[in-house]
Amino acid sequence: MVKSDHNSMILLSLLQALSSLDKNFPLPYSVFLLEVARNEGCSLGDIQKATGMPLPTLSRILWALSTKRQNGAKPYRLIEQDYAPDNRRRKVIRLSRKGRAFISRVTGILDQAAT
Secondary structure, X not given: OOHHHHHXXXXXXXXXXXXXXXXXXXXXXXXXXXXXXHXXXXXXXXXXXXXXXXXXXXXXXXXXXHOOXXXXXXXXXXXXXXXXXXXXXXXXXXXXXXXXXXXXXXHHHHHHHHX
C-alpha cells in the first residue's frame, strides 16, 4: 500500500469515529476534545491559549461537549467540568467516562496505524 493511501485510511477511520458521535460533529469540537484529553484538568483559558479560539466559542463548545447543547439536542457528555479546589472562579475540565472511552477508541486507531 502506498503511504498516502495508508494515511488516507487512517484519516478516514478517525473521521468515522468522530461521525459515530454525531454525523455533523463539528471540527472545533474535535479540537477542544483532543486538547482536554491532552491536558486534563485544564481551564478554558488554557484551551484558548492552545487553540487560539475565542472564549465565547469555547464556552459554547464546553457546554455542548458536557451537559447542554444550544439547539436542544442531546448533549455529548464527553467532558466534565468542576470548580478548581483552590480557586472557585476557575473551572477545570476533564474527560468523562464516555470521553475516555472515545479517546481510547481514537488512540486504538492510531496505535493500529503505527504497526
